[in-house]
Amino acid sequence: MTYGDAEFGFELLTCRWAELAWPPEEPRDSSVVVSRQLGTQKRRWDTIVVEADPEALAARRKFGTDALDSDLLHVVRNAPADWTWYRDALPHPGYPWRYVREAIHEAAARGVVEKRRNGNRIEIRRIAPYPDWVNRIVAVENKPDLDASAARALRSQLDHDVETALADEVWVATAATESAVEPALMESMPVQVGILTLDFSDGVHADAGDVAWYPSTMDPTADGERFTAVEKAEKRLAIAERAYGKGWRSFHDTMRPDCRHFELRREGRALVPWCAAKERAQTAAECSGSCPEFSPEPPQWRTGGWPIEGGPGKGIKRLLDGRREWVRERQ
Numbered sequence: 001m002t003y004g005d006a007e008f009g010f011e012l013l014t015c016r017w018a019e020l021a022w023p024p025e026e027p028r029d030s031s032v033v034v035s036r037q038l039g040t041q042k043r044r045w046d047t048i049v050v051e052a053d054p055e056a057l058a059a060r061r062k063f064g065t066d067a068l069d070s071d072l073l074h075v076v077r078n079a080p081a082d083w084t085w086y087r088d089a090l091p092h093p094g095y096p097w098r099y100v101r102e103a104i105h106e107a108a109a110r111g112v113v114e115k116r117r118n119g120n121r122i123e124i125r126r127i128a129p130y131p132d133w134v135n136r137i138v139a140v141e142n143k144p145d146l147d148a149s150a151a152r153a154l155r156s157q158l159d160h161d162v163e164t165a166l167a168d169e170v171w172v173a174t175a176a177t178e179s180a181v182e183p184a185l186m187e188s189m190p191v192q193v194g195i196l197t198l199d200f201s202d203g204v205h206a207d208a209g210d211v212a213w214y215p216s217t218m219d220p221t222a223d224g225e226r227f228t229a230v231e232k233a234e235k236r237l238a239i240a241e242r243a244y245g246k247g248w249r250s251f252h253d254t255m256r257p258d259c260r261h262f263e264l265r266r267e268g269r270a271l272v273p274w275c276a277a278k279e280r281a282q283t284a285a286e287c288s289g290s291c292p293e294f295s296p297e298p299p300q301w302r303t304g305g306w307p308i309e310g311g312p313g314k315g316i317k318r319l320l321d322g323r324r325e326w327v328r329e330r331q
């Protein structure tokens, strides 16, 4: 297997597989938004699948393709249908109003709310009702080599996930091997966590996933020890918004597609990064300006439309951005 040995490569393939085939071994009745490396300050999940109501997700597009952060959500979700002074329209945020005014200006600049001056008062009006688009949030921890010590190392993180119940479901995804996942290995993980085996030996295909253990559904609407139900709802929507804005192909923002050795390779139905200098899938961390083999693409690659207009680096970014947009529209 070329990819999947490195956790980063496996993570990208898992994301692409989830985009094609989530939920595993069941028919799809939601739209899915897939992202990676998101969560809370304390816990970042490898892969996030947001199961969304298809119509509501389509309505979400009116608010643009970028994520709305919690300050913007406060304005957008509470903006009234008719012009109203913002302090009458919005619930007190629990922090000074001047921050709300800043959020209103930003929201208006992004076109996600309307604002006008009436004397010395700022009035706002919504562009559309903000839709209730998130049905479920699923967290997936990727461990291609899931052995006993990896399972033990994961234990405290998975316990945390079960205890906080921010996600509706938590899974561990591992690379399929000749042998089945050992019962002893399952026993070292919380029983509520699902185990998924993914066979990417022929690249990504919709039927690459098998369920070794089904997870329990958690209840994010209940008060918990760490977060109240209201706090959870806010955090979940913020995570879903970031997933919506980021997708999973944004690795080109942090890696170096402008390096002459950076390539995208096809693995079944996925396109994933490849380093021609190292002759292997590079990790996101090593693919940086400090990489000893980094070599900027020659200036002439950026001109004259060779081989992709703007040079391979820009072409790769455009390609990945285009795919992210295409998936959003199709969902």
Ligand code: SF4
Binding pocket: 256, 259, 260, 261, 262, 263, 274, 275, 276, 277, 278, 282, 286, 287, 288, 289, 291, 292, 293, 294, 295
């Ligand atoms: S040589 Fe280094 S910077 Fe260039 S593509 Fe490979 S890992 Fe990335």
